[in-house]
Amino acid sequence: MTSPATGPVAAAIAARLTADLAPSHLDVINDSAHHAGHMGDDGSGESHFTVIVESLAFVGLSRVQRQRLINTALSDLLQTSIHALAIKARAPGE
Template identity: 50%
Template sequence: MRLEREIRHSLQEAFAPVRLAVINESHLHAGHSGDDGSGESHWRVEIEAPAFADMSRIARHRAVHAALGPGIMNRIHALSLDIR
């Protein structure tokens, strides 16, 4: 899974997380809106990093989106985030 590696690499580089899980949930949305048939349209990320300690919830989400950048964000339909 190429996109999983790209997501993982981007987040590791940006935040040096102590815990990172990148979970492809596309199979749960097969045939639904946003399913582009790639098998890489819906993702869940669980990340824990000291860098998030002083950030609000919104700032954390924005930081993750910025770290992934448009090259990744434009290729996925849905991104669920659990940030600690």
């Protein structure tokens, strides 16, 4: 089961993606409960996420280019707070 993310890491993810990509749709889902006790679980309850992002910034970009934009926006969080990030990135109308 996934849950909407509401903690400080989730809020930071949402704020950064909103600022950098001006998404028309954004879901930040906390998947950490699925990974409790596994490698990468830091006990914070905020280590594993799925983001679903729709943005005009993705028009004409490949899947890899879209993921790179997201990874760039979250680069320091990926080094310090996020152990795993699943990305679903689409342009409007896809």
